Amino acid sequence: MTPEEVFLKLVHGVADRDFAVLPELYAEQTDVRHPMNPYGDHPLLSRDALREHFGGVGPRVTEVVRFQPDNLRVHQTADPEVIVAEFEYAGTIVATGEPFRVPAIFVLRVRDGLIVESRDYIDHLSMIRARGQVDELVAHLKEPAGAPAAS
Template identity: 45%
Template structure:
């Protein structure tokens, strides 16, 4: 019988999968009915429900992303709820298309049950990502159309 991963270990496995570009493996870290909220996403969906939806989303990101991500300053804080961790970290980002590099601050709050993520609230710097990709005008236009 294999040992169930702790919430800290699950987060670290998630971060490793993202930074090594193994996006197709990430959905395996989530429960069948998991919910992921990308709280500061300026346009588009901010809530994803279910492992199948997440698998599709991770596949799209894996195919489309021009970003190379390297994590640093990783701090995982355990809470008084044994299922919940709060992770703070920075990404050193290289945008392969534009050649721009920058740092992006991130916070994720994960609820992990039986070794699987059941809920995640993700706070990423989407504005910095838009600027680095040269997509700020499109972002502003999308926000004006709201």
Template identity: 55%
Template sequence: MSSPRETFLRLVNGVCDGPYEDLADLYAEQTHVTHPFHPLDPPPLRSRSELHEHFTSPPPVARTLNRKPVDVTIHETADPEVIVAEFAYQGRVAETGEAFTVPCVFVMRIRDGLIVESRDYIDHVASARAWGQLDRLLTALRPQESTRDTTR
């Protein structure tokens, strides 16, 4: 059985190196993963199968991010199941050579080597920029023009 520290490190290294098909196996069958800072407020991921889909869905664009976790600091808490991990994904976009850094803080509950709960605080603007999706994110954030009744 992996410690919370070991499970976290397997996750962030797996996000960088793959295989992505195996990442959902780090989570309990029933879990609760949220991204509280995501500007589009996606629903929580609540099962291993939802996480498998999350990790294996193709990226929105054909871009390759060569990245690694850096500046990793793991804080243990009074609860042996809970850790707070500060780190950043840092790397380069393979196609352009552009450097990027995506700061993150994860608050995780890991029981018997499996993630049962995680609040993943990620800089989603930096992530969208790295993936070449900043314009798409900004468009999604803009209020949609409503259909106006012009007969009045």
């Protein structure tokens, strides 16, 4: 698969809640980071770590919101392994039907059809708001630095 095809499988797989298949898009040893995560950037460095991530975080997100990728724009770079993808998750809050949008930019390195590196710049605050978790975030931000973080 090309880097663009892998990206499309990833964002549609997240939206379709296909959490068992998503880790298979990544190399055994990978480097996935969420630099803008207000809970801290906790690198995911293996397929097993991603399996745990998707299996834990994914269902908690999709219980309260439904979304699909929208406004997808994929930019090729001088390096054929690397793409920059701009998109939004557009969805609704399950309990209220209220719409929301979460802008994102992913920078992916795909080698032999597998993601070996990814920087996922997501508007986490919009997703936290949509999930009704603002109070949880505020409580976390009030904790002393170095306290264990939720994800």
